[in-house]
Amino acid sequence: MTDLRSSKLQAFGSASIPKLVLMFSVPAIISMCVNAFYNIVDRYFVGQGVGALGIAGITLCFPIMLFIMAMSMIIGVGGNTLFAIRLGEKKYQQASIILNNSFVLLIIMAVSAFALGEIFMDPLLRVFGASDQTLPVASSYMWIILLGAVFQTIAPGMNHFIRSMGHPKTAMLRDIVGALTNVFLDWLFIIQFHWGIEGAAWATISSQLVSSLLIMHFFIKKSTPIKINRRHLHLHFPYVRKIFILGFPPAIMQICNSLMNAILAWSLSTYGNKSLQPTVSMTGGDIAISAFGIINSVVSIAVLPLMGFVQGTQPILGYNYGAKLFDRVRGTLKFAYIYSVAFMIIAWAAIQWKAEVFVAPFAPGDLNMQTVTAWGMRVFTKALPFVPLGMVAGNFFQGTGKAGLSMFQNACRQVIMLIPFLIVMPLFFDLQGVFMAQPMADVGAAITGLLLLRWHLKKME
Template sequence: MDRAKQLGEERIGRLLLKFSIPAIVGMIVNALYNIVDRIFVGQGVGSLAISGIAITFPITTVIMAFGMLVGIGSTALVSIRLGQQRRDEAEKIVANALILLVIISLILTVFGLLYKRPILRSFGAGEAVIKYADDYITIILLGVIFQNVGFGMNNLIRADANPKTAMFTMLIGAIANTILDPIFIFVFHQGIKGAAIATIISQALSAAWVLLYFFGKRSMLKIHRKNLYLKKRIILSIFSIGISPFSMQLAASVVTIILNRSLAKYGGDISIAAMGIINSVSMLILMPIFGINQGAQPIIGYNYGAQKYDRVKKTLKLAIIAATSICIVGFIIVELFPVSIISIFNRTDNELIKIGSNGIRIFLAMLPIIGFQIVSSNYFQAVGKPKHSMFLSLSRQVIILIPLLLILPRIFKLKGVWLAGPSADFLSSLITAIFLYVEIRNLNHIQKNGAH
């Protein structure tokens, strides 16, 4: 069966597994970049070095935001165009995405290197932490182009109906990072710089793999030289859809800054390290959900474009069930074994273990409903309704969470920082449920009346 045609005809359950499992593996592997860095840095350098990496997290989040702006925006657009049988237009989008990723990456590198110190201080980096943060982020900034090309274009491999190749992109990078981290940290004695060097080498390998795919013979969609110039119409279309995940990532960056400043005030540098660990664990649990989203997106986008709404609804339902199941398992592990989880990152710092194990149980208390919220937000993005998607994404990470982060710590101190997370998760899930109910009702009405 033609790889694009299968999106509209193959059984949904099988199709979602085929697309999601490689994406889930890829996203878990992507999460391991941060986790492996923090484990080796925590064991090899110390808790303050983990704080240093945590302080740089808003910068790496902004870098990822631009990769999502172009990568996810162009992927949704390509999936819809393939559903409309417009392959030439899809290839123009792929080529424009590559050029955009390169240009944006170079701008980010130059800007970041020029202003890194004042940025880090504004994020809450004190004298004990800023040297670690500076050493780490300087090297990461030099590799922005590898990160964004590898991540951004890898999304398009899934739209090209080749999820296994997309999975290998992530595997190559993560395996290389896991091997190189201990070599640079323990053998070459490069400390936190070694973790950063290992990361950008690994990302360069992933980027090379992705480019070989699109310029080689294996891809259905090709990058042609004639398409390698920017078209305003395509750029605006990519940005209009990609703005939702982009805004969500920027919001995550702002939230991390506010979090770090509150943690520095009410808990000190060690609580920042604890939050860095909690973010790593949260990412490991939620990355499979993003993998399910990436697997479901081309299926939903194609069938929505082809007006096969029963297949759209079934894909959404199965994605929500799978995401919720993963979140429940993650919740049980976090609540039962918090001390063991924190100890993986540093076995000797009793203060870190105490603060972190208490924080992780509270901050991730609403995990069971987060999968539903994330998948439902992604649905609106997949069907080309970026405003809905953006609002729902921001409701969890900005509209509700930031006010809570500003109010609750003043009342409950450090505990208030931990309580803000689950409170925002609960309220945003309620809002998302209302939006999805209205959307499905409208979709049923369209089906009944036979109108698009």
């Protein structure tokens, strides 16, 4: 066993870099592709069965759903970090307490999200830009989602612990089963049963229930070394405090992403009403919000697999950086840059050339929506080839233990640069400025990442 482990570690410093990157990237790419597939098929069924108004309603709910995910991340990441440390120290009793306390905290977070959501949901949706037409749709969807908030926190939160116990494939399979279940139930509830937007919501929480049940089965079966145990379910506040301290920094990005989506929805509503002609059933702002929901789904097909590929380089960068094999560090970075940029150039060219083809399935028969969305998509993806430049740099900093630089670089694209651009650009270009904000942020994050990376590589020498 020792020789096997030694040979695997030595491979980081001697094996072919492309082979290593593919070895570590493929599982991450598969998970990301499943998420992208779920995202686009979910919106497809809503577009087919409900229409553009349904996509607008779901898009308005994004900030609230992202905030719930952030609450899950605080506990999942914070608890899992502490859990993994105690496992390494062979303090299994403490590890069991941490796991069980995290489970209880995830439930508390879900109940809190449900209570606060029920109180503030409609006012928040109005702030995000909901109109008289989209508010009932968004409220109907979000009310059901809040009913299943406990499954939204347990499924992703407890999956972290499965990975830490040495079962990454088990965790991945549970993600895949949940996503495929969602797709099937979307088809069943929306297309076959004609439940409309409520069908989309029931499909989402039902699939999360399935994922949660599979995850909980793992934690109660006999072969699992550390289980859900009634004796350890009462909260130990020293551990609770540490879980929040460790989990809050990674969740900051998700919280900021929620804020960014709220500002984006408001901007789309405000400047869409100024720039687009209303229809019988939708205001100009509703059309703009629905268009962005479609754009976001299509672009995720390119960006999520890219994230999986880039993440696959992280352990290779970390090992070779620690071993001071700096030529292999540069070789890994070069490989990551060449292939990720090439992939994004292909995605960019396809979108710029045939945006209408990607849009049509989401808005069948609605030529006005297709035209607006295709135009917005072309503007939104102008700088798509620049995305890997900043992403690879942020991943390098994370893989080599530069947590502060990693957080700063990752925040550049979605927060530090995007939010100011979202506020300023529409003042000069109206709705076009809203869509221009993302490519401007992509270019700025790419330049920042390359400069920081160049500085650090020189320092490395």
